[in-house]
Amino acid sequence: MKKTTLFYLLRLPLAVSMFGHGTVRLTKLDGFRTWMVETTTESAIPTFLIIPFSYALPIVEFGIGLLMLLSIQVKYALVAGLVVMSLLILGSCSIENWGAVGVQLVHAVYFGLLLFAQDYSNIPKK
Known part of the structure; x- marks a missing residue:
């Protein structure tokens, strides 16, 4: 199997x-x-930051995927994914949602x- 095909299949999930x-x-942005606002009411993160993040997150997730x-621009998408996961981990830690942190860490490691x-391979950097 070609490296590029394998790399595509590994990133597919x-x-x-x-x-x-x-x-x-x-499809349900307001909901x-x-x-997100209701879930983070006990968080130290202020609502004025949560609201724009909650609107941006679905767009960013969709775009990365x-x-x-x-x-297209896979390297940048992977870096963006790491940043998004880091922000999500921070938010999950702020509300002590340790189960979500675990899932987000798996995504970040991936x-x-x-x-x-x-x-560190010969995979073309698109």
């Missing part, structure tokens, strides 16, 4: 996860915002391993 999260949340699926694999 992560791309579908991000694309799916973004797509589902975009997602309401849920789409770029990865279409093999993003990081794919980034490492792309940087």
Whole structure:
């Protein structure tokens, strides 16, 4: 199997996860915002930061997933994915949602391993 094909297949589940999260949340953006604000009321993160983040997150997730699926600017999509996961981990820690932190850490490790694999192999950097 070619390295590029293998790399695509390895990133496919992560791309579908991000694309799916973004797509589902975009279809109910106001409800997602309401849920995020309600969920983070006990957080130290102020609501004036949560609201714009809750609108941006689905768009960013959708974009990262789409770029990865279409093999466009994959390296930047992987870096963006690591940043998004870091922000989500911060938010989950702020409300002590340790189960979500675990899932987000798995995503972050996956993003990081794919980034490492792309940087230290002969895979074309699109």
